[in-house]
Amino acid sequence: MRRLLAIAAVTSLSLSVTACAGANPLSSGTSDSSGGSSQAHPQVPVGSIDQFRVTEHASFDEGWAMSFLPGTDHLLISERGGSLQLRDQGSGEVVEVGGVPEVHHAGQAGMHDVIPGPDFETDGTVYLSWVRDHELGAQGVVGRATLDVDKASLSGLEVIWEQDPTSGDGHFSLRMLIQEENLFVTSGDRQKFDPAQDRQTNLGAVLRLTLDGDPAPGNPWADEGGKAAELWTIGHRNPLGIAEDKAGNLWVSEMGPRGGDELNLLVEGENYGWPDASMGVHYDGSPIPDHTPGDGFRAPAEYWAPSISPGSLAIYRGGLFPGWENSALLGGLSGQRLVRVQIDGGEAQTVEQWDAGERVRAVAEAPDGAVWILEDGDGGRLLELRPA
Ligand SMILES: [Ca+2]
Numbered sequence: 001m002r003r004l005l006a007i008a009a010v011t012s013l014s015l016s017v018t019a020c021a022g023a024n025p026l027s028s029g030t031s032d033s034s035g036g037s038s039q040a041h042p043q044v045p046v047g048s049i050d051q052f053r054v055t056e057h058a059s060f061d062e063g064w065a066m067s068f069l070p071g072t073d074h075l076l077i078s079e080r081g082g083s084l085q086l087r088d089q090g091s092g093e094v095v096e097v098g099g100v101p102e103v104h105h106a107g108q109a110g111m112h113d114v115i116p117g118p119d120f121e122t123d124g125t126v127y128l129s130w131v132r133d134h135e136l137g138a139q140g141v142v143g144r145a146t147l148d149v150d151k152a153s154l155s156g157l158e159v160i161w162e163q164d165p166t167s168g169d170g171h172f173s174l175r176m177l178i179q180e181e182n183l184f185v186t187s188g189d190r191q192k193f194d195p196a197q198d199r200q201t202n203l204g205a206v207l208r209l210t211l212d213g214d215p216a217p218g219n220p221w222a223d224e225g226g227k228a229a230e231l232w233t234i235g236h237r238n239p240l241g242i243a244e245d246k247a248g249n250l251w252v253s254e255m256g257p258r259g260g261d262e263l264n265l266l267v268e269g270e271n272y273g274w275p276d277a278s279m280g281v282h283y284d285g286s287p288i289p290d291h292t293p294g295d296g297f298r299a300p301a302e303y304w305a306p307s308i309s310p311g312s313l314a315i316y317r318g319g320l321f322p323g324w325e326n327s328a329l330l331g332g333l334s335g336q337r338l339v340r341v342q343i344d345g346g347e348a349q350t351v352e353q354w355d356a357g358e359r360v361r362a363v364a365e366a367p368d369g370a371v372w373i374l375e376d377g378d379g380g381r382l383l384e385l386r387p388a
Pocket residue numbers: 235262272273274277278298299300
């Protein structure tokens with residue numbers, strides 16, 4: 001009941017302020033007494049995914065991530081329950097990969113991300129992230145292994161990085177991206193808030209590691225030692241997407257509190273505010289100060305109120321969809337949609353969105369420029385989108 005009342009209070013507040021046009025809280029510094037953003041944002045019409053030519057290819061149970069494997073005709077898909085599936089894009093055959101690690105599957109925990117290494121075509125290296133049992137609680141880890149596509153098997157699996165062990169089954173994040181010789185890993189706050197501002201944990205942060213999982217040389221807080229040497233940016237809540245734009249900038253999508261989902265431009269050494277600033281409010285309705293100019297935190301380039309729960313991020317580089325080059329594509333879980341955000345330098349603005357009718361867990365661009373999405377949950381469909 002208390003929760004319902006809190007929702008009602010926030011809703012009536014938002015209704016009362018919606019009539020006041022204009023004010024973007026990020027640029028004007030205006031905020032309301034709730035500490036949450038008071039206007040729906042962004043205000044962009046929602047189309048239908050049926051505007052595209054949609055082809056259903058397969059379905060998976062709790063699909064979490066997918067990667068097109070360079071130099072092959074295969075798509076690698078992780079299922080949160082603890083499996084990897086290899087799909088032959090020519091024949092459509094799907095085979096389960098052997099040699100995967102045992103995962104802790106509960107809450108938000110399980111098998112997470114999977115990406116090819118920088119020399120996958122010659123050495124078959126893949127990076128995996130998952131959650132494992134630990135004597136002090138569930139623990140997120142990153143591992144490296146060799147994938148034999150023909151045999152559909154992993155070998156030589158080794159854990160190369162660990163989240164600080166904590167109990168609880170939420171906010172692991174664990175998305176990965178390789179840029180040159182660096183492995184970037186997103187690490188959620190484990191639903192414990194304060195670790196995002198504590199540089200002696202590797203939680204609530206984006207990490208910059210070597211390809212062996214060690215702290216990368218030259219990280220901004222390296223001289224503080226310990227976990228701080230791993231950190232690239234801090235103040236993140238549950239960053240579930242990371243992607244590189246055509247200029248080489250990295251972007252992170254972040255699941256915020258209620259009404260505080262964010263798209264952030266990653267800048268070395270910046271603090272993104274969690275849990276001290278957010279455009280949203282806590283799920284119990286209690287306020288959080290808005291991101292405002294001069295507060296010492298980097299404000300999001302784009303945010304969503306009400307929440308869409310972005311579970312993935314891709315930045316479109318192909319030419320199949322005219323006008324989409326360098327657009328961020330986000331999949332919404334609670335928002336059940338695909339969102340296109342135009343990136344211009346460090347600015348980002350939502351320009352289009354489409355109702356998918358289901359929770360969207362992952363978004364990826366195929367080598368031919370088609371956009372593939374993976375629905376969440378048991379029997380979630382793998383869909384290919386092409387221009388109609
Ligand atoms: Ca933030």
